Amino acid sequence: MDTMKNVMKWNHSRMFRGKYKGIGMGLCVVLLLTASCDKWLDLKPYDGVVENEYWQTKEDVHSVLIGCYSSLLDQTMVSNMIYWGELRGDLVTGSSSASSGVMSVVRGEITPENAIVKWDQFFTTINYCNKVIEKSVLVRERDMSFTDDLYRQYKAEATAIRSLMYFYLVRSFSDVPFVTKASDDDRQDYYVAKIEGRAVLDSLVKHLENVLPDLPRDLGDNDLNKGRMTRWTGLALLADIYLWQGNYVACSGRCDQIITSGQFSLIVPGSGDLTPVPIIDPVLMDTLEVAYQFASSYADRLFDELYVTGNSVESIFELQFPKTHDALGDPFYALFKGTGNVPPLIPKEDNLLENIFPLYEYADINSTVQDVRGNSFTYKNESVWKWVGLSRSGSTTRTQKTFPHWIIYRYADILLMKAEALNQMGKATNDQNLLKESYALVQQIRTRGNAVDSEEVVSTSDDGQGGTLQLVDAQALEQLILDERAREFAGEGKRWYDVLRFALRDAPNGGSRYLTMLAITAAPPEKVTSLQEKYKNKWFLYWPIYVNAVEINKNLKQNEFYVR
Numbered sequence: 001m002d003t004m005k006n007v008m009k010w011n012h013s014r015m016f017r018g019k020y021k022g023i024g025m026g027l028c029v030v031l032l033l034t035a036s037c038d039k040w041l042d043l044k045p046y047d048g049v050v051e052n053e054y055w056q057t058k059e060d061v062h063s064v065l066i067g068c069y070s071s072l073l074d075q076t077m078v079s080n081m082i083y084w085g086e087l088r089g090d091l092v093t094g095s096s097s098a099s100s101g102v103m104s105v106v107r108g109e110i111t112p113e114n115a116i117v118k119w120d121q122f123f124t125t126i127n128y129c130n131k132v133i134e135k136s137v138l139v140r141e142r143d144m145s146f147t148d149d150l151y152r153q154y155k156a157e158a159t160a161i162r163s164l165m166y167f168y169l170v171r172s173f174s175d176v177p178f179v180t181k182a183s184d185d186d187r188q189d190y191y192v193a194k195i196e197g198r199a200v201l202d203s204l205v206k207h208l209e210n211v212l213p214d215l216p217r218d219l220g221d222n223d224l225n226k227g228r229m230t231r232w233t234g235l236a237l238l239a240d241i242y243l244w245q246g247n248y249v250a251c252s253g254r255c256d257q258i259i260t261s262g263q264f265s266l267i268v269p270g271s272g273d274l275t276p277v278p279i280i281d282p283v284l285m286d287t288l289e290v291a292y293q294f295a296s297s298y299a300d301r302l303f304d305e306l307y308v309t310g311n312s313v314e315s316i317f318e319l320q321f322p323k324t325h326d327a328l329g330d331p332f333y334a335l336f337k338g339t340g341n342v343p344p345l346i347p348k349e350d351n352l353l354e355n356i357f358p359l360y361e362y363a364d365i366n367s368t369v370q371d372v373r374g375n376s377f378t379y380k381n382e383s384v385w386k387w388v389g390l391s392r393s394g395s396t397t398r399t400q401k402t403f404p405h406w407i408i409y410r411y412a413d414i415l416l417m418k419a420e421a422l423n424q425m426g427k428a429t430n431d432q433n434l435l436k437e438s439y440a441l442v443q444q445i446r447t448r449g450n451a452v453d454s455e456e457v458v459s460t461s462d463d464g465q466g467g468t469l470q471l472v473d474a475q476a477l478e479q480l481i482l483d484e485r486a487r488e489f490a491g492e493g494k495r496w497y498d499v500l501r502f503a504l505r506d507a508p509n510g511g512s513r514y515l516t517m518l519a520i521t522a523a524p525p526e527k528v529t530s531l532q533e534k535y536k537n538k539w540f541l542y543w544p545i546y547v548n549a550v551e552i553n554k555n556l557k558q559n560e561f562y563v564r
Contacts, residue, residue: 085493347379
């Protein structure tokens with residue numbers, strides 16, 4: 001199947017007369033789209049159809065569901081996923097060509113007037129999903145060919161997309177309006193107040209667990225399996241939410257269901273891709289250890305399958321941008337390539353080189369031993385190369401009409417989520433079995449990437465019976481997991497959320513040591529002290545609500561750190 005080569009431009013349909021007025025956004029309700037039989041996101045709007053005349057067949061429901069997926073490709077949507085997940089982190093930063101809004105965030109000068117904090121597109125997608133959930137039941141009564149299984153599947157997919165949107169909002173804003181009823185009538189009151197983020201997450205878990213059995217295991221096509229909400233995406237999302245809630249047993253269990261499914265695996269080197277490299281002490285001339293040089297062909301294959309071709313054996317859910325199209329705005333090109341001499345968003349190479357991908361300890365002896373995910377993979381030529389380059393070893397960059405899928409979940413994420421959950425359980429009880437299992441999962445990721453030297457996690461002591469005992473340091477392993485997530489997912493919209501999760505666990509009301517260090521590695525030198533001071537306030541860790549939203553919706557209260 002040739003995935004969505006000709007996605008059409010978004011135009012607001014006239015079929016719904018009401019407006020989504022709540023949350024201060026004046027959003028026009030759902031644009032109904034349909035897909036051709038062989039291109040699941042080759043979309044055409046049904047213009048001029050009154051809503052009551054529309055919901056007649058299962059094809060109508062399918063059209064709106066595909067509209068939900070298409071809305072995820074909106075340039076503002078993906079840009080915000082990148083901004084919200086990376087700008088406050090220390091792996092990606094703004095350049096001389098970045099907007100003033102971007103640089104304000106990098107400096108820690110965040111205000112409600114900054115357009116980066118707009119959440120409109122997320123609530124637009126939420127409303128599309130609410131339409132599918134509400135109206136599909138009417139079609140069950142009108143179209144006898146709309147089977148109960150298909151009805152439940154469409155409803156489950158819409159619920160999962162909606163849950164993903166709310167998960168982004170809660171991690172970014174904490175307390176948010178929680179709307180589960182679609183807007184289609186101006187007489188309805190959609191000026192909704194916020195509720196606590198914890199309550200939203202509880203609701204998401206309940207909704208996802210209810211629909212999980214109805215999400216498809218296999219849609220019969222690799223593009224569909226990677227680009228639509230399947231059982232495996234639902235499990236990944238649940239695991240992620242459970243991890244945020246601190247429900248580590250549930251997180252580990254949901255990860256296990258993916259791991260044992262046999263549907264996914266890491267892209268790993270073959271035996272021919274590994275060359276043993278003995279590390280020799282230059283003074284004593286003794287072998288210190290044996291490291292490995294990974295063949296360039298393996299690193300090239302890893303880069304290509306993850307970021308160029310897409311839909312790899314690792315992939316669980318990706319936003320499936322076409323390889324070539326004219327219709328949609330290109331967030332990757334605009335942010336990571338740009339039109340000037342320097343891209344707006346660039347890798348923070350000082351931190352990447354010093355802390356994330358440092359040179360191998362014995363690089364002066366053998367410089368070929370290195371983490372394959374570093375130079376020429378994550379960053380290259382002042383670019384976040386995984387979103388700019390067409391190959392790891394070449395220098396050709398993408399054009400404005402060729403850009404990759406945006407990866408939401410892949411198998412490496414599942415392994416590291418489970419490792420994090422096991423580490424927290426083992427840390428609480430000093431259970432060495434859990435800690436060793438956690439460390440083994442991290443080592444899978446490190447081995448496939450030929451990772452740099454790590455903190456000392458395992459120590460050896462006398463077992464009192466003439467033998468030795470290996471012990472895993474839970475705190476050192478916690479830091480290693482966070483660092484390994486940085487190496488694996490740099491530039492993939494996860495860094496700030498990762499540090500925030502670790503920080504809230506460490507010091508729920510702010511002032512975490514993780515944030516203290518982040519200020520040093522992320523902020524301009526003159527802003528480090530002020531940013532560290534701001535991090536002591538929990539509410540600075542979240543975005544403000546955009547000023548216009550608060551002005552229009554009087555039921556919304558501004559995030560308290562930003563109240564003037």
